[in-house]
Amino acid sequence: MKAGIVIPDSENVAFMLKKLSALWKNRAAVNNVQPEYPESEFDSAKQDFSESLLPFRQHDAWREASDEIKNTCLSYAWVMYNLKTICIECDIVTPACEDIIKYPPVNSPNRAGLQDVMSETLLDEALHTRMSVIACNYICDQRKLEPLNYTDFNLIKWKDNILADCGAEWQRRLTRFAIACASETLITDYLKVMAEDNGIQKICHDVTRIHAEDEWSHSSVFSYVAYDIVRDLSLSERRYLRDTMLKTAHFFADNELGAWDAIFKLTKMPCAGDIISETENSNEINIYLDSAELIISRIGL
Numbered sequence: 203m204k205a206g207i208v209i210p211d212s213e214n215v216a217f218m219l220k221k222l223s224a225l226w227k228n229r230a231a232v233n234n235v236q237p238e239y240p241e242s243e244f245d246s247a248k249q250d251f252s253e254s255l256l257p258f259r260q261h262d263a264w265r266e267a268s269d270e271i272k273n274t275c276l277s278y279a280w281v282m283y284n285l286k287t288i289c290i291e292c293d294i295v296t297p298a299c300e301d302i303i304k305y306p307p308v309n310s311p312n313r314a315g316l317q318d319v320m321s322e323t324l325l326d327e328a329l330h331t332r333m334s335v336i337a338c339n340y341i342c343d344q345r346k347l348e349p350l351n352y353t354d355f356n357l358i359k360w361k362d363n364i365l366a367d368c369g370a371e372w373q374r375r376l377t378r379f380a381i382a383c384a385s386e387t388l389i390t391d392y393l394k395v396m397a398e399d400n401g402i403q404k405i406c407h408d409v410t411r412i413h414a415e416d417e418w419s420h421s422s423v424f425s426y427v428a429y430d431i432v433r434d435l436s437l438s439e440r441r442y443l444r445d446t447m448l449k450t451a452h453f454f455a456d457n458e459l460g461a462w463d464a465i466f467k468l469t470k471m472p473c474a475g476d477i478i479s480e481t482e483n484s485n486e487i488n489i490y491l492d493s494a495e496l497i498i499s500r501i502g503l
Contacts, residue, residue: 212311212433218426219315225419226322231412232329239336239405244344250403251279252396257457258481263473271469277345278465280406284338285350286458287413289358290385291331298382299324301375302427310430319423326416337409348468352461357385357453364446373442379431380443383424384450387496390417444498457481 227233253276258264264272302320306313342349361381368374393414399407432440459478466474 212430215426215429216312216315218422219312219319222419222423222426223315223319223322226319226326229415229419230322230326231333231416232325236329237408237412239340239408241344243404244340245403246344248401248403249273249276250341250345250406251276251283252399252402255279255392255395258462258477261477261480263471263477267472271471274345274347274469275465275471277341277347278350278468280341280403281338281347281350282352282458282461282465284334285352286355286357286461287334288331288338289353289355290389291327291334293358294361294378294385295327295382296324298378299327301378305375307430307434309434312430316427316430320427323420323423326420330413330416333409333413337405340405341403350461350464350468352464354460355458356456356460357450360449360453364449376431376435376439376443377446379428380446381450383428384447385454386417386420386424388451388454390414390421393417447498448495 253259253272256264256276256279267275299320303317303324306316310316341347364381365374365377368377393410396402396406396410397414432443435443459481462481463474463478465471466477471477
């Protein structure tokens with residue numbers, strides 16, 4: 203544990219869980235009227251995704267491509283982002299929430315509180331999935347895009363592989379929690395860019411802003427749930443939790459070049475092979491490692 207890091211006791215965790223639950227009732231998107239996105243709000247001149255998030259934005263082939271191809275690639279970037287978000291919500295965060303709801307830490311005096319905040323988070327994630335589905339299809343319809351049938355994301359494949367190697371159910375639950383805990387923290391870094399980019403399509407900006415507001419709270423929820431989980435772990439289990447969270451940062455930062463290869467085929471991007479071969483898989487890793495290490499310190503690992 204780093205000097206100056208104070209791990210709250212169970213009473214303080216209970217207090218914060220109640221506070222987060224009270225905030226959820228007033229703040230969570232799922233408790234508010236959902237916005238409508240009529241065709242009249244669509245602005246064909248606006249980009250659908252923040253170009254600053256593209257891993258190859260400085261590549262000569264990208265810079266030299268026509269505006270039409272680049273704008274279509276940015277529309278597909280929005281589609282890819284939402285497809286990956288749906289996979290993360292359904293395959294990573296939801297199972298971790300269900301684990302805590304069904305199997306709260308045995309020795310925790312905060313079992314009911316943990317189940318409460320996790321059931322609230324589960325509702326949020328269902329709404330985020332629906333928001334991504336609607337926003338993704340909205341852009342596809344407006345832009346008349348050919349469907350991007352891609353779900354082979356490296357983060358999900360790695361998660362499946364590491365779970366397959368687990369020898370016991372407790373290890374699988376700990377793994378699911380570690381990956382979800384890291385993901386809920388790391389996604390706020392990614393969402394922040396589009397949530398603050400007023401230059402992109404209104405629906406794209408609004409959806410990421412609403413999602414970001416919920417995820418900032420989820421990061422705190424998972425942190426406080428982690429306090430009660432970590433407290434009863436052995437040293438080897440703590441090391442496993444920590445290592446898994448750090449590995450999650452690497453795969454979360456993966457540029458998913460397989461998806462980009464599929465997008466470049468659909469858009470007929472010139473020199474696509476050069477862009478793919480010359481783009482690193484994790485060139486933004488330091489951003490995510492910093493956030494992963496911050497939550498690791500926060501929960502006493």
